[in-house]
Amino acid sequence: MAVENGGGTQAVERAMSLLACFSEAKGALRVSELCAMTGLGQSTVSRMMSTLDRMRFVRQDSRTGLYHVGPAAISLGTLALNSSPVFRASRQVAQNLAHRSGLGANVAELDEFTLRYLCNFEGPRAPKSFSMAGRSAPLHATALGKALLSAMSAEQVSEYFQAPLPQLTPRTITDCQVMAAELEQVRARGYASEVEELAFGRACIAAPIRDNLGAVVAAISMSGPLSALDPRAPHEDLALLIIEAADEISVALGHSPALRDDVFISL
Template sequence: MAAEPSGNQSVERALTVLRALSGGRTELRVSDVAKATELGLSTTSRLLATLESMGFVDRDPVSGLYRLGLDMISFGGAVLNSHPVHREARQTAQDLAADLGLGVNVAVRRRDRLFYLLNFEGRQAPRPFVLAGQYNPLHATGLGKALLSGLTGEQRRALLPAAALHAYTHRTVTIHDRLDEEIANALARGYATEVEELALGRACVAAPIRDGSGVVVAALSVSGPLSAIDLPAREAALARAVIEAADSISIGLGYLGPAQVAVPEAVA
């Protein structure tokens, strides 16, 4: 008889199953999960049954397909409610989405990608899915550029090697020298823009959020279809609204002004 996996291995396998269910398709067969996790069918089936009994996975009684269980929301809600940026930004972002009629997003940097803490859809920028909990690239988004503005050029290159600057559209910035220029402009103006760099037909305006030490800890953006964003006519007004909202959140986090801004240290 094969030896039972260690406790750590069992936890790792269970988390791998949950990650497989959280990506892309909403419902999967046991064989789909086994393929995605590179686990055996019997092991996968056993893990799914255990996770189902604990409420972390739901199984459709008719199709037999698995999806993440509603109890996972409890964990996500608890994590968000304990995050200082989420607590400080939620009402501000919701009010801004209602005022502008556009999508408003708040994100933090998780290693080499941005992670959405929250988003609200305005009437002109509806979405069929929730952005919170999703990841996106740093170099191809306004939010990402705002987050990267807290790093030096050397730090950005260490974080994002040239090969990591993937092109998502013909407009995506894929060269560090050009990204340096974009971020220098963002620092000078106080906000970053992105037009069809991640997805065609969409644009955004974003500004950094700082904590009490002046470090960039998050970013806020307004986003939507090109027709709704209308940067040629609205850029100044949108930039002002985004900067004011980001500054309000920063003040709530203890930021006192430019004199406190932490200057990024170069990577040795």
């Protein structure tokens, strides 16, 4: 939440807090919604949004008055993605995986105690009308998140579960001990799975991506509706696909299978 009073740097903080609202929203936003999300007054928000509009970081619909992300913000996001070694190493691999499996292929990296999507591609059996790049998701409710959690120390996993975690569906794991047992399975078989823990009717399998030091820095997944992907059924072929894709990206990042694979993520 932004602060109303202050000097120089406060203006930058306010502008960034307003732009950050769009990463949490699913569409365009009204001034009143931006006020509620940031705690800033209406006059402040209106003035700041006019400035951001003039600089093309947002655009206002002249008919509805709603604001949406502008081309300058999109350009910055694209530059950020292209500067990511994981994105560059994984983009084509994920695209090939989606084509080969017919499912969605997603790559995400750790962002403190959440995950942030770098790219996603749709297969014919798992269509999407939007991009996941830049969006975040909880670690405990996704296969991608479990793949990332599996490389953390027991202390780090325990720290993550100290905060209240959202129970997104009845199947979402919010108990640290239950997750610890789940992560042991992930480490043993080399991939994570999730069935209706993030959303009803959806499932996902994921494998960790390692850097040149052997540390897990990201994960890649295949996702889709239960009609196309049910991890409770035999799926050795899909598991092999996702592990091979993760290994291909890891090698591109400089990882050697000869390195120890028990390097914990450093937060």
